[in-house]
Amino acid sequence: MPTYDLSTGGLRGLNEALHAVSGATPNEGWTVLNPMGSHAIAVGLDAPVQVTVKGPTGYYCGGMNKLATVHVEGSVGPGVAENMMSGTVIVDGDASQYAGATGHGGLLNIKGNASSRCGISMKGIDIVVHGNIGHMSAFMAQAGNLVVCGDAGEALGESLYEARLFVRGSVKSLGADCVEKEVRPEHLDLLADLLDRAGAKAKPEEFRRFGSARTLYNFDIDNAY
Amino acid sequence: MSDQENQIPRTVPIQSATFSSPVNAEIRRAAATGIYDIRGGGAKRKVPHFDDLLFLGASVSRYPLEGYRERCDTSVTLGTRYAKTPIELDIPITIAGMSFGALSAQAKEALGRGASAAGTSTTTGDGGMTPEERRHSTKLVYQYLPSRYGMNPDDLRKADAIEVVVGQGAKPGGGGMLLGQKISDRVAEMRTLPKGIDQRSACRHPDWTGPDDLEIKILELREITGWRVPIYIKVGATRPYYDTALAGKAGADVVVLDGMQGGTAATQDVFIEHVGLPTLACIRPAVRALQDLGLHREVQLVVSGGIRSGADVAKALALGADAVSIGTAAMIALGDNDPKWEAEYRKLGTTAGAYDDWHEGQDPAGITTQDPMLAARLDPVEGGRRLRNYLKVMTLEAQTIARACGHNHLHNLEPEDLCALTMESAAMAQVPLAGTDWYPGKPGGGY
Helix, strand or coil: CCEEEHHHHCHHHHHHHHHCCCCCCCCCEEEEECCCCCCCCCCCCECCCEEEECCCCCCCCCCCCECCEEEECCCECCCCCCCCCCCEEEECCCECCCCCCCCCCCEEEECCCECCCCCCCCEEEEEEECCCECCCCCCCCCEEEEEECCCECCCECCCCCCCEEEECCCECCECCCEEEECCCHHHHHHHHHHHHHHCCCCCHHHCEEEEECCCCCCCCCCCCC | CCHHHHCCCCCCCCCCCCCCHHHHHHHHHHHHHCCCCEECCCCCCCCCCHHHEEECCCCCCCCCCCCCCCCCECCEEECCCCCCCCEEECCCEEECECCECCECHHHHHHHHHHHHHHCCCEECECCECCHHHHHHCCCEEEEECCCCCCCCHHHHHHCCEEEEECCCCCCCCCCCEECHHHCCHHHHHHHCCCCCCCEECCCCCCCCCHHHHHHHHHHHHHHHCCCCCCEEEEEECCCHHHHHHHHHHHCCCEEEEECCCCCCCCEEHHHHHHCCCCHHHHHHHHHHHHHHCCCECCEEEEEECCCCCHHHHHHHHHCCCCEEEECHHHHHHHCCCCHHHHHHHHHCCCCCCCCCCHHHCCCCCCCCCCCHHHHCCCCHHHHHHHHHHHHHHHHHHHHHHHHHCCCCEHHHCCHHHEEECCHHHHHHHCCCECCCCCCCCCCCCCC
16 A cells, blocks of 8 residues: 655655556555645545545635545545536545535545535535535535535535535525425435535435525516517 | 797706716616626736837837848747756747636637637646647646645646636636636536535645745645656736745746736626736836846746737737737637627627627637537637737737847847837836836836
8 A cells, every 4th residue: 555755755755656547557555645635635536545544624625526535534625626527525624715616526525624615616526524514515516416414504505506405504694595495214224324414413304405486597587688 | 838938048957977877877787786896818908018118119229120021039948947858939928827627628729729720828727638729739728726626646747837816816816717607517527526516726826825835836846747847837916026036936937927808718707897006017026036046038028918919929028928818819819709709698698799798608709608509609720720820910019019120039128219209107017118218117217
């Protein structure tokens, strides 16, 4: 199992080594030591490699991930797993703002809390937050699922498109065009699968669902000409 | 009524300068619809521009180069600061970002063909990279926009440069629009949006705010692409000194500065006409910012917004730009607003040269549309040929001027080659008013 010490090897060397891993390479797990809040750790990965980061990271850890599993044994800075396409990013601690921003696919599993704008502009990613999320989360979220086992802050789902939001605890307020919707059997199945994959102990029946009222989809014109 | 009463002089009808016919028409339109006017293009109001500058040409103190014989180079390299593979262009005129969605696939292909034939780059837009434009563009700049529609690492790695779009001249501080008429199945899929919605893009990036974050975002993009390609930062011209300085400080290879004459596919008319700076006003402050940081020519400056001719190219370069970018002019070269479609423009309530309802998707020229029948009117091969010819003419014009000023490379043009026709343009371009050695604000130059 390769081990890479960021305090001596430098960021470029790490990402270069991880980018050199291809689908044909034996699936070795990589361990990254001494991240010490460095930015852009394990970004742009494009192979089913396992990366374990031993400590806290800075901005954009796991950014634009494809296929890889990145496990951070600590907390992460802003924009973890931003624009992720596939694969899995696991955060044992808390996540700063913009977690999973614009993500297209894959699973972002945050075992602590997530700060503001979690899931902003998400485009198909699944995000499970075991704790709480901050204000303006799922702002302009287009597709995918955001599951919050704790509470949600102000303006959840502001200007929401077609993403599905599930919250087990309280919601401080809803953003414009975000409304509570019925939880149907297919949503319970979806929740059961996501909670199982994320290792969360909550039950699907405990969640409420929120989605777009779709009133902002088109301009309100009095007399179209 | 007597004949005498009939002969009393009457006050002639006088139209208000404040409440002019167009103003009144807009008030009536707003009252009828309850929505602001949306249109494409850039500012239509008259602002100080390159037309207000003249070249001085050679004289006793300078000698010219032979017009058809002596060499006058036009090449430019963008991204020399950090990128392993900078972009090398034969001409300093690039094609600005325009999206598939705003333009038809045929129009994007034509832009790629024309730019490639002329030895320059073209640019994606809000909505991602299409295989057609990648295939037909030898050098393709991939825009990284606030919406991140269609953004994916595979296309990022295919790009020859990345342009982080902070803003554009037509709407600095605003996001893009693409109205429901143009959200076809393919456009909707690329943007992960429901078909037929009036799509309003985000106005700021979702995962960074401010220049310190931008520096980290640039680091991430460089790490993903192995530090191979240049990173551009595009800003709408509002505070050119500070925006350029902050982009340089954040680690940009290239700063793209877009003035208010720069076009958009669709936004509010009030935004286009009332927010931003004329292109002419933003070049010198941006150059000064780079000079103050010791980065002029190390960080290249690309200027856009109302570039129409080789004279405009030469003037922008003389003021300190490294290259220019064209959008509206490239569309006109393809056939946009061509009088041959006049009958159809009339049916749309407009006329050739004034058509700007690009957001409605009914473009008779088949450029700003997703309607398959209309889009088929543009032959990408012929469009590419026309664009190549236009770029060639612009380059020849710029060379003509440079040789007349005694320069063997377009980049040797300098402010001393210019004078201004008006006080305003003299102040903005910081070149002397014609016939004087003075411009407003000149250090030690009086009031």
